[in-house]
Amino acid sequence: MKTVVKSKISALLDEIAKEFNLLVPTAGDGASKFAPYTSGGQVSLDGRTLLPPKDVFFPQTEKMYKFSTDGMAGSLETLLEAPKHQMLFGVRPCDVKSIHELDHVFLTKGFVDEFYQSKRDRTFLVSIGCNGPAEPTCFCQSMGVNPQESDAVDVHLFDLGSEYGAVAKSENGEAFLQKYASFFNEAEVQLPAISEFALKPDVEGITEKLQQMFDHPLWEEVSRKCLGCGACTYLCPTCHCFDISGRVAGNQGFKFRCWDSCMFSEYTRMAGGHNPRPSKKERVRNRFLHKLQYFPERYGDLLCTGCGRCLSKCPVNMDITNIIKQIREVELA
Amino acid sequence: MTQVLRAENPVSPLVPVVGKIIKIVAEKIDVKTFHVSTPEGEKPFTPAPGQLGMLSILNVGEGMFSITTQGPNHLEFSIKKTGVLTDALHEAEVGQTVAVRGPYGNGFPLDFCKGKDILFIGGGIGLAPVRSLINYAVENRGAFGNLQVIYGSRSPADLVFKEDILENWPKVPGMKVDLTVDRGDDEWKGNVGFVPAFIEQLAPSPDGDKVCVLCGPPIMIKFCLQSLAKLGFKDENIITTLEMRMKCGVGKCGRCNIGSCFVCLDGPVFTLAQLQKMPPEY
Incomplete structure (x- = not known):
């Protein structure tokens, strides 16, 4: 090598x-x-x-196009730099x-x-x-x-x-x-042995189990302490949700996309006021089901890499490894 | 179907093309229909019935709407005044520059519907997405069996698409339009009552593998489904279209998921049989 x-x-x-x-x-x-x-x-x-390095490919904010307006007239131009x-x-x-x-x-x-x-x-x-x-x-x-x-x-x-x-x-x-x-x-090299990990959540079969747990009381319990601050989603290397918004100054403006978080109520709230995920119970449930059930169903992989950032920085110690453990301990009727 | 969209492509997934409002129809006090073309007078893109379009006023914002119908050179959006963008649209005049991108979503299952009798059920502004398929069936009349529209609103003044429901559609051969309102007025000669009760009164038969396409407020849908079940409609033959908050339209920004489906990409059209397998989170 x-x-x-x-x-x-x-x-x-x-x-x-x-x-x-x-x-x-x-x-x-x-x-x-x-x-x-x-x-x-x-x-x-x-x-x-x-x-995480995700902002190298998916910047926290990124201009997409600029526009100008003049009364009822207007034009736009894509901003895609190589x-x-x-x-x-x-x-x-x-x-x-x-x-x-x-x-x-x-x-x-x-x-x-x-x-x-x-x-x-x-x-x-x-x-x-x-x-x-x-x-x-x-x-x-x-x-x-x-x-x-x-x-x-x-x-x-x-x-x-x-x-x-x-x-x-x-x-x-x-x-x-x-x-x-x-x-x-x-040189001839000998790879060092991998030292023991303290955290070893067992995700075997978790997607299939979660398919039966949408209405389980566990979500009420695990979401209780969540503050909805969204720190987990910003630090997560795989969280990719984004918002599209704009800035206007006079008759010029631009549209940009920026990171968004499923932990915020505005994320899903519609103009008429209806919100399909109105409380943190639904939002926390969606976050963990997205990582452990929905993404695997759609793309075949778990949407968690075990980097540990969310558990190290959550202000109230929400811990995905512990939630995985709790999911495993649930006995389904 | 991988659609690689380049920056020079006029319709990219996230970047709109400039359009212009060429006609505005006031449907009722808080609903207007906007006809949108490109500045050159062409159709911005050609959606399938039931697909969605992202419409914006550049210096205000953008929102996802059903494309209620289309002409050879324009798209139509019927929009209820309900927030910042829709307020601005309602204040706009003919000639206003807009931006539009799309089409998004699956649209109605045309192949499944063709050759069959179709029952359309709409409540309030919920007729808007259904209208795209009704007009498609009217334009391709030979490809469908009998057509029936059951449409209801709160009052006679709240009925939308009056020209279609009162004049155009009843004249189409093999097509029937039944209207109801929650509360009548002095001039209203038609039925008074809620849509689900009206369905049971009319008792359309599910025979011949009839398809029902419905859209309306959630409470109406809930009771309509009970009425349709009583009449014997199969879950696979009941089709509806959902709405969720959307930003990207291509299943990437995250927010419009129901379970592992994205309404903007895998929807907005689902059969009742499909919805029953999804989490009830919409």
């Missing part, structure tokens, strides 16, 4: 940054996230970022999985979302494996993710302690490793 010593990574990143718009995990101001690489700047390649080739470096396997799920949403079922696709197509992915839980709230292994290795990327890096072992996962990845061959050595 090709290996690169960790002390050479910043020199490698300097080289990469000459070719790509390079995005790396950074400590940020209290919220670690993927941000443009600056030479000599801070890169935190240990652990996962607090903010971004430069970019590299997302240091994505953890849980977040690689989330990108796969976002691809399902934005690129399949009859319509391709160009705003997403234009960024996705131009992004080179480099993942870094974990040899165990990066955070105490991690449970990716239980959600079917191999914490040590991702395949749906261009290059994967195994964490071998003082060095990374690099494997190309695509043709572009092969070319990349050749181009930067001077940074790498060829």
Whole structure:
């Protein structure tokens, strides 16, 4: 396997940054996230970022078109920029999985979302494996993710302690490793053992069980403490719901889309006042059923990667692993 | 059916085309029908009966509406005044620039309906989405059996599409229109009573695999379904169209789901048999 010593990574990143718009995990101001690489700047390649990388493809707000009006007249113009080739470096396997799920949403079922696709197509992915839980709230292994290795990327890096072992996962990845061959050595490597995860929710058969639990009193119970703040949905790497809104100044304006949250009552409230999910019981139920039943029914995968962000930051300790446990404990009549 | 939509494509999933209101019909005090063309006088797109369109006034907002019917060069939206956008639409005049995108959703199952007798049931503005299929059946008269429309509103003044229900449709061969109002007035000579009771009084037969297409306020639908069951209509032959808050129209923004279905993409048309398998969350 090709290996690169960790002390050479910043020199490698300097080289990469000459070719790509390079995005790396950074400590940020209290919220670690993927941000443009600056030479000599801070890169935190240990652990996962607090903010997921979804905004690289699906920005928190994104202008779609601009318009101008003049009395009863008006015109509009699409704002779809082709971004430069970019590299997302240091994505953890849980977040690689989330990108796969976002691809399902934005690129399949009859319509391709160009705003997403234009960024996705131009992004080179480099993942870094974990040899165990990066955070105490991690449970990716239980959600079917191999914490040590991702395949749906261009290059994967195994964490071998003082060095990374690099494997190309695509043709572009092969070319990349050749181009930067001077940074790498060829070595026999032994992958470290994966250390034990504290959280191990069992999701075997959960979709089928939930199909019989829509009216179960569990939802009343688990939703009671939810504040409806939506933090879980903003931190979730797979939550993709969006709103479309606009700004107008004088006779000019633009329409944008922005992240929305199923935890908010306005999300489903119609103009006439009717709301099919009027209270937090329905909203919390919909969120968990979407992750564990509806998405698997529609796309074949759970919409949770076990990254643990929602449970680490929920102000009232809502814990999806605990809810999975409660679902398992329900005895159906 | 993967529709790859490019930025230069005039109708992309999220970006509308510019349109113009070419005619406005006041249906009743709070409902107007807007005829929309492109600025060049063409139809913005050709929807199937029952499909939806996202209509906007650029500097106000956009909303999803059923396309109540279409002509060779225009789409029609019948819209109740009920919020910021619809208030602005009701204040608009002919010539107003709008934007429109679509069509969205599955539409009515035409192949399933063809060759069969159809009973259409509408309550209030609920006739708007049903009208797209009624007019399709009228235009393709030979492809359908007998047609019957049962339509009710609160009062004679609340009846919409008066030209269709009073003049055009009753003249169509093999087509019958039965009207009812909750409360009559001095001039009203027709039936007075709620739609479900009127259905039982008229007692349309479900024989010959007749299809029933209904839309109206939820309370009316609930009692109509009981009446239809009494008359022997099969759940597979009862078709309705739902409304939910929508933003994208292509099953991605999330909010219009009922279980794992998205109303904007998999609906808005569902059979009663399909709805019975879905969570009652609409």
